Every structure is written in C-alpha cells, then in structure tokens.
Amino acid sequence: MTIQPFQLTDGSTQLGVNTPANQTLQTQLLPHGEQHARTYHKVSNRKLRVLMVTPRYFPYMGGVENHVYQVARRLAHAGTDVTVLTTDPSRELQAAEEVAGVKIRRVVAWPAERDYYFAPQISNVIAAGGWDIVHLQSYHTLVAPLTMLAAKRAHIPYVVTFHGGGSSSDFRNHIRGLQQRLLRPLLAHAERLIAVANFEVNYYGSRLHLNSERFVVIPNGCDLPQVNESSNKGEGTLLMSIGRLEQYKGHHRMIAAMPYILAHYPDARLRILGEGPYKSELESQAHSLGLAGRIEIGGISATKRSEMAATVASADLVTLLSNYETHPIAALEALALKRPVLVANTSGLQELAERGLAKAIPLTSTPQEIATAAVQQLR
Structure with missing residues (x-):
C-alpha cells in the first residue's frame, strides 16, 4: 500500500x-x-x-x-x-x-x-x-x-x-x-x-x-487554496473572529474589547466571519459601543474556498474565544495561512495552545485583558 x-x-x-x-x-x-x-x-x-x-x-x-x-x-x-x-x-x-x-x-x-x-x-x-x-x-x-x-x-x-x-x-x-x-x-x-x-x-x-x-x-485537518497574502491585505489592522453566530462562540467578547484595542491601533477593524441566529444581537452590541463602522459581520459559503482563504489570509490576528470547541477547523485554517491565533483556554482550544500553535487566555478575561492579549500578538 x-x-x-x-x-x-x-x-x-x-x-x-x-x-x-x-x-x-x-x-x-x-x-x-x-x-x-x-x-x-x-x-x-x-x-x-x-x-x-x-x-x-x-x-x-x-x-x-x-x-x-x-x-x-x-x-x-x-x-x-x-x-x-x-x-x-x-x-x-x-x-x-x-x-x-x-x-x-x-x-x-x-x-x-x-x-x-x-x-x-x-x-x-x-x-x-x-x-x-x-x-x-x-x-x-x-x-x-x-x-x-x-x-x-x-x-x-x-x-x-x-x-x-x-x-x-x-x-x-x-x-x-x-x-x-x-x-x-x-x-x-x-x-x-x-x-x-x-x-x-x-x-x-x-x-x-x-x-x-x-x-x-482523528484530528481535523484543513485544505485551503494557496493565496498571495500581500495582494489581499487591506488598509489598517484587521482582527477576525471566526465561527457560527451563536452566543457561545464568543464574538461578543471581541466586540467588547474593540474600544481598548482602538486605543492602541486607531485603524483597527473587526471582521466577524460567520452566519447564525445571534447576528442581530452582535450588531446591536456594536452599535451601542459606537463601533458599527469598525465591525463587519457576515459569512462566506464553505464551498467558496478561494474567497475564504483570501479573507482569512488578510487578517492580522484571528480569534476564537468560544465557551467550548474541540479541534476547530477555523483555527487550523488560520494557522495554515500563518496567521497568529488567540483562543480561550477551554476544551480543545487549550490543546492548540499546549502545542504552541496559539496563545490562550482565560475565558473569564475582561475586555481590557482580551485587548491586552490581542495587542501583544499584533506587535
């Protein structure tokens, strides 16, 4: 064989x-x-x-x-x-x-x-x-x-x-x-x-x-088409939170941290990449913090592999602050594209940190603490 x-x-x-x-x-x-x-x-x-x-x-x-x-x-x-x-x-x-x-x-x-x-x-x-x-x-x-x-x-x-x-x-x-x-x-x-x-x-x-x-x-794997990273880099500092739009995915944690990240990176933007029932709540949170112009929320079909790869490759930092995950494909795809990854120290996410593939922070981190960790990885 x-x-x-x-x-x-x-x-x-x-x-x-x-x-x-x-x-x-x-x-x-x-x-x-x-x-x-x-x-x-x-x-x-x-x-x-x-x-x-x-x-x-x-x-x-x-x-x-x-x-x-x-x-x-x-x-x-x-x-x-x-x-x-x-x-x-x-x-x-x-x-x-x-x-x-x-x-x-x-x-x-x-x-x-x-x-x-x-x-x-x-x-x-x-x-x-x-x-x-x-x-x-x-x-x-x-x-x-x-x-x-x-x-x-x-x-x-x-x-x-x-x-x-x-x-x-x-x-x-x-x-x-x-x-x-x-x-x-x-x-x-x-x-x-x-x-x-x-x-x-x-x-x-x-x-x-x-x-x-x-x-x-049998760990998850990932397969994304090759991309030209430099051709996909937009203006400013782009943070990306990936996952289905549900509360447990923790996108709201990154929204709450954005005002503190903006204090260090005034050009920062947040892209929440996903679809799901929690979208309106996330949009309301962004609006209440005056961040509607800084945050984009929406998904890309998993069948559009080239577009997904180009989008993730454009990120300066990818985050997964979920209550729980196992071996998330989103994190693996970001790592395959050589993006720094910030995760919560929960369930299978902690395994990525233990292997030196991602930085982990406590799930109970405050918005200021999340921002500090993000800024450290951006530098």
Whole structure:
C-alpha cells in the first residue's frame, strides 16, 4: 500500500492511500480493520456505500457542516459512494441534490427553529438504503438516537463522531444527563467512537463511562487554496473572529474589547466571519459601543474556498474565544495561512495552545485583558 497525491476538483492536492476506498475506510474506522468489516458485508466487487448523517448541512454553515463536506467529498473522490442525510426544518430546500460528487438527502423536521426538532424519516432512509456503514456526525440533537437506533435495527455497522463538548442550546444543556443515559447503550454498540481531539476522549469517556479503547482520535485537518497574502491585505489592522453566530462562540467578547484595542491601533477593524441566529444581537452590541463602522459581520459559503482563504489570509490576528470547541477547523485554517491565533483556554482550544500553535487566555478575561492579549500578538 503506497501513499500518493491526488487532485481535487478545486485544484488542491491531498495525500490519498492507493488502495480501494472500502479498505481505506474500514481500516481507519472499524476496530479490527478489513477483517472485522467482513463479518458484516462483502463489498469487494462494488463501491462501499457510506451514509453520513448530520443534523444540518449546507446551506447552513458551521464547523460540523464544513467537516462533513471536506470528508465526504474526499471519500467520493477516492471512489466511495457517499450520501449525506440531513434535516430541513425550513421545508424550503431541495429534498435531493448532488454537490462535489456527494449525494445529499434532506428530510423534513419539525418544529422549525427549535432545538428539539424531530425528523422521523431518518429511520426510513437508513432502513431502506442498503448502506454498508452509517457515520453519525454530531450527537447533540435528537438526530443521534434516531440514527443509531435505526442502524442497529437494520444491522448496519455505525460509527460516531461527537463534535464538541458543550451545547449552545439551553434545552439540550438542561436534559444533558438524561440524554447521556439514553444514548450510552447506543454509543457502546457503535463500531468506533471518533474524537477529533483528546479532550473529547476524556470528556465523553468519563461522562458516559466508555472505555478509552472504544475511541480513535482523528484530528481535523484543513485544505485551503494557496493565496498571495500581500495582494489581499487591506488598509489598517484587521482582527477576525471566526465561527457560527451563536452566543457561545464568543464574538461578543471581541466586540467588547474593540474600544481598548482602538486605543492602541486607531485603524483597527473587526471582521466577524460567520452566519447564525445571534447576528442581530452582535450588531446591536456594536452599535451601542459606537463601533458599527469598525465591525463587519457576515459569512462566506464553505464551498467558496478561494474567497475564504483570501479573507482569512488578510487578517492580522484571528480569534476564537468560544465557551467550548474541540479541534476547530477555523483555527487550523488560520494557522495554515500563518496567521497568529488567540483562543480561550477551554476544551480543545487549550490543546492548540499546549502545542504552541496559539496563545490562550482565560475565558473569564475582561475586555481590557482580551485587548491586552490581542495587542501583544499584533506587535
């Protein structure tokens, strides 16, 4: 088995394993590799059929959505038959389409705009699809038990990637204990539990009483097209806070620090790169501080890789002051573009600091303390 580069549709190069896609996936995700997988399926004469299930997918934006997109399109490029199954609470999106070689299926979920929405058709798609393996991406919603239970009943092996050690939902935080008790038997039945950071192994292993040997750590990676940094640098000092627009992401902390940063860098600007339900609150905060002209809020589609790379490359400092993260792709992309990164010392973010890749400050830092840390990295 050799490793060789292959070209992706966007022109970027990745390292791929020169072996059938089904063998690659089995040896990476199942406990005992190809031999163990054969107890379930014989797929040597056809493409491996993989179903990735995620609560949300494009056009919704976020770390999990980007992770699923990047992994799914690479598997498809390597010859795997990949379908992403997701929900559509809005009932306005296409029920089926194909993007980057990956088939997308959307099922209706209700109630809309709630954290506890149901999508019972997930079970039907899993039962009827003839899948070789089901990969559950994110366990924080009711999509998780539906997916695992349906796969178990259909005798389809499944793996789980957790994606995070916290929740932006008050409802989910309130029922966290019940959720963990209900999900533990289904998680214990999974072929493999995938963590993107060591933090997740410790967090879920202790809370769910799962043996660490059930986990495999596969860190996130990133892939951005090359950019000419000098051609993308605008005027002034640009700080960038990246992530979905939700309160737990901590964008409000950077807004609060901006008046103190401006005392040192009068030309400073803040770009909050993301989309989400907290946008109006962030805009109100910026306006109340008289910073509306200094702060830009809005996202870039994860499919527009060149634009994303150019935008991040233009930053003088990238910040992620979230309440929790695991192994954020946004931070990795900034590091790949040689941008200094400032993070909160929480969950998986602290691991980046421990490896010397980012500077960490306490989550409880005051706006003045955040500004001081930012100014130190800008100098």
